[in-house]
Amino acid sequence: MKTKPRIYLSLILLALLFSGLAGCASVRPWEREYLADEAMSFDPDPLETSWHLHLEEVSEGSRGGYSGTGGGCGCR
Amino acid sequence: MKYLFFVMVSLVLLLDFTAKHVMAIDPPEDEVSMVYNLYAGGGISVRGPAVIVRKEMMGKTAIEAGARVDLVSSASIDVVTQASKYSEERKEYTLGGSHIFGETLVSASYTLSDEPDYTSDTYAFGMSHDLFDKNLTLSFRVARSWDKVGQNDDPDFGWKDFSRTLYTASLTQSFSPRWLVQFNYEVSADDGYINNPYRSALSTNNALIDEHYPDARTGQAVVFRTRYAFLEETSEGPGRLESAIQMDYRYYQDTFDVRSHTGKILYQRYLVSNWLAGAFYRYYQQDAASFYGDRLPVDQLFRARDKELSTFSDHWLGLTLKYKPRRRTWGWIENPYFKAGYSFILFKYDNFTDPRNGELYSKEANVVSASFGFNY
Numbered sequence: 001m002k003t004k005p006r007i008y009l010s011l012i013l014l015a016l017l018f019s020g021l022a023g024c025a026s027v028r029p030w031e032r033e034y035l036a037d038e039a040m041s042f043d044p045d046p047l048e049t050s051w052h053l054h055l056e057e058v059s060e061g062s063r064g065g066y067s068g069t070g071g072g073c074g075c076r
Numbered sequence: 077m078k079y080l081f082f083v084m085v086s087l088v089l090l091l092d093f094t095a096k097h098v099m100a101i102d103p104p105e106d107e108v109s110m111v112y113n114l115y116a117g118g119g120i121s122v123r124g125p126a127v128i129v130r131k132e133m134m135g136k137t138a139i140e141a142g143a144r145v146d147l148v149s150s151a152s153i154d155v156v157t158q159a160s161k162y163s164e165e166r167k168e169y170t171l172g173g174s175h176i177f178g179e180t181l182v183s184a185s186y187t188l189s190d191e192p193d194y195t196s197d198t199y200a201f202g203m204s205h206d207l208f209d210k211n212l213t214l215s216f217r218v219a220r221s222w223d224k225v226g227q228n229d230d231p232d233f234g235w236k237d238f239s240r241t242l243y244t245a246s247l248t249q250s251f252s253p254r255w256l257v258q259f260n261y262e263v264s265a266d267d268g269y270i271n272n273p274y275r276s277a278l279s280t281n282n283a284l285i286d287e288h289y290p291d292a293r294t295g296q297a298v299v300f301r302t303r304y305a306f307l308e309e310t311s312e313g314p315g316r317l318e319s320a321i322q323m324d325y326r327y328y329q330d331t332f333d334v335r336s337h338t339g340k341i342l343y344q345r346y347l348v349s350n351w352l353a354g355a356f357y358r359y360y361q362q363d364a365a366s367f368y369g370d371r372l373p374v375d376q377l378f379r380a381r382d383k384e385l386s387t388f389s390d391h392w393l394g395l396t397l398k399y400k401p402r403r404r405t406w407g408w409i410e411n412p413y414f415k416a417g418y419s420f421i422l423f424k425y426d427n428f429t430d431p432r433n434g435e436l437y438s439k440e441a442n443v444v445s446a447s448f449g450f451n452y
Contacts, residue, residue, distance in 0.1 A: 026208075026209065026211065027209065027210075027211055027250045027251075027252060027253050028209060029209060029210070031253040032210070032250075032253065033253070034253050034254050034305045034307070034317050035250055035253060035254075035256065035305075037305070037317045037320075038352070039305070039317055039319070039320040039344045039346070039352060040256060040303055040305055040317070040320055042248075042256070042258055042301060042303065042322070045109070045111075045415065045447065046109070046128070047109050047110075047111045047126050047128055047142075047447065048111060048415075048417065048445060048447060051111070051113050051126070051445065052443075055115060055443065056360075058384075059384065059390070059421075059423070060336070060360055060362065060384060060390070061332075061334040061336065061362050061365065061384045061385050062295070062297065062326075062328035062330075062334060062336040062338070062360075062362060063264060063295065063297070063328075064242060064244070064262040064264050064295065064297040064328070065260050065261075065262045065297030065298065065299035065326045065328065066260065066299060066326075
């Protein structure tokens, strides 16, 4: 993991960028109708999402980044 | 790891103190979700139901319980070339709860997974915080599992320990009434018996030799996701939400030297007001682990012939359809929905051969799901 300091620095910069932009972006509570629609949800069906993440995790060499999943694999 | 934790905690405190106005997080709802899943491909079949029930209490607290059963039948390429076809059952139970403290949602859960040769106990703790009129949501999650790995065919194998810890941080920002962006970072740390006790590697003269993995693995995943809404045009200006598009990218690397790129594009559209159709395409490409080999020298210290650690790519293509009846109340059932999904997956391996014919291996899989849910 030679890239560790670079990754942490990128994360801090990105977090600061997000927090800075948050001050500029001003979606008011009464303007959230579209954002509240289920078609705008990153995870509308948690059961379906956990099943897909489990399939990806046991079929591929990478894992994570979306949410944690536990348990065995039933995959040999 | 301590440094990362310190950075994240500092960011939470910094954002907390600088927030000018904070909105309350949405209260929980009484909810039931059920799904039946099926996966069939590469000689493996997995099918079974799952259910989750959530109960709201006093407006700020929710408890939930879930269960899943997977019936696994396997004649995968590893199984047919090195062992015998088998069937087994995996059961998973989850108990969790959440509470809203002021403007922060705190949640915790416990998951037990049990199969004849594998058990897992997972504890998870998470928190989410809305800032800047709900324009920014900051989330953290820590999960740790303690697993036991067995071997059905060898009573002398006993049970080997394996543990995994996940640290996840997430930022979700709404940039406009139609545009969301999310950034996730996750670190995973594995310790213990990482091998698959059933699989062997192949030597350069095609003899079966034991696999040998390092006993620790640390991975990092960075995910960027964005979602944008398209609105119906009416004579009076923008109307209801007509469709939405989502684009994801993930970069992953770990101490096995596995590096991967994942891209996904998802499009959803209301056919009529109560029918929501979706289509997605996902592409995944990874480079092999440093100690992976289709054929390996006998004197190499670490050895693996796990196709999931080889160089390969896969393509997923999927469709979903969700229906919400116009009648919203059926006795004590409210807001029911029905959903069906189908996806097709093609895996193409670049340096994993089928020992039966010596050709590069590839496989196809079909994934089907049917779900039903409601409030009560």
